[in-house]
Amino acid sequence: MGGSFALAMKKAGLVRRVVGYSKSPSTTETARRMGVIDLAAESALLAVSGSDIVLLAVPVAATESTLKAIRHLIHSDVLLMDVGSTKGDVVDAARRALGKQLPTFVPAHPIAGKESAGVQHADANLYQGRQVILTPLEQTRPELVQRATDVWSALGCQVLKMAPHNHDAAFAAVSHLPHLLAYAYFNAVARQPSGRDFLSLAGSGFRDFTRIAASDPTIWRDILIANKQELLTQTQKFRESLDAMEQAIQKGDTSGLEAMIRQASEGRGQWQLSSPPTPPKSK
């Protein structure tokens, strides 16, 4: 996410110089060799020094410690953003870590996933035509929210603003729960004595249904735990829906089962991936 942001910012002509830092020296080295960053910093704190825009791209559980490591060099006119898939916990971490620098923080979640994490998959066009959600706090400086909006718009994003809680409820439903179900489903099949034989017979429906089960374990472990409350609420709703269908199957209630399938089939048939038309011009 961070690498793609750097490339996209360069492509849009919005930055002169990108300074990067990663805990892993090989990541930093790859980023420099690929031209994703211009300069490798020796610490997160040094990477922040003198920057106008700071983008934090770390697993959500590492947000607080990273913010603590950099807060001393965050000035009040720096635009500080993250890209975390959960927002309630990130906002809480920011409140604890940032103190008087809190108003510089504009929590952001670009809806632009890849199963393949890592700077080697950085893509200057990753954000083109995607949505990004900003969840500013009451303390956030309005001009920084506007600047964040302008930056993401210039990268081709449609920018939406939501309260952190609403964000987390929505993404528990449309992203975190499907990941959990895909992981649980894949393991349920693969662990059976005949699992390997079964998997060799799976077709394109299985392929698409389980694509997100290949997603990064560390990132998703953190997301599922960070958004525990909303996720378990959604899991409960899913279980009720599954129970109803299972009961219809058990009883041989063909018309009841068909009605449920038809509702899903028609709803999904009408659903479309939202793709904003041409991105609005940035100021």
Add this chain to the structure above:
Amino acid sequence: MGGSFALAMKKAGLVRRVVGYSKSPSTTETARRMGVIDLAAESALLAVSGSDIVLLAVPVAATESTLKAIRHLIHSDVLLMDVGSTKGDVVDAARRALGKQLPTFVPAHPIAGKESAGVQHADANLYQGRQVILTPLEQTRPELVQRATDVWSALGCQVLKMAPHNHDAAFAAVSHLPHLLAYAYFNAVARQPSGRDFLSLAGSGFRDFTRIAASDPTIWRDILIANKQELLTQTQKFRESLDAMEQAIQKGDTSGLEAMIRQASEGRGQWQLSSPPTPPKSK
């Protein structure tokens, strides 16, 4: 499925003339206008009359009545096949319906799905590079099993033979359960008061995960009920897998949760859609 088979057989030069019958006159008319069939029969029985190969492409629950309607004109050297996604119930239906014509029946399941059913989506290349499962009975004439193998091979399929029960166990796991989960999941999200807002935020992971939830209600109602026993066995295994992950999330057991996600992620990362190399030459 039937229309694609007709087009593929014509393309491979394996048939001189295709006679079609559908309960719906508009389907028959479309099939003739598209050149999928050469002749529209006035009944299923008349469609079978004089044919060398008969392919039944009906929802699995309609197998028995359709076989009963045609059995009087099935000669002992006719190759009779279906394309149903379940095999145990189809075989039972054939035993009840076919009597002394049972040896002509070679139950078949081509693994080539489309969400869009109907003759207007018929595709001469649908079966190219796909698998087809044959589940012959002890009574099935071996030369007809060989002929079925040759026909599907000539259409570009890899042909596998399995017992009906093993087929149904495998497809409950890799096809029927994912459909059930996708339907249940889509409804769980869409029925919530904020469901519409949630769906507008869903991204490409959601798109792929729910693609099969758009599948045909009638066909899938029949499949889920026809394979009830195996499906409910698989649902139980899925529930155990989901329970374990939910408990880890509930307890904040990050390492336990990560281990489960990692198992799925690595397994899915290694999995590949099986695509046979060049199809074997037919005799």
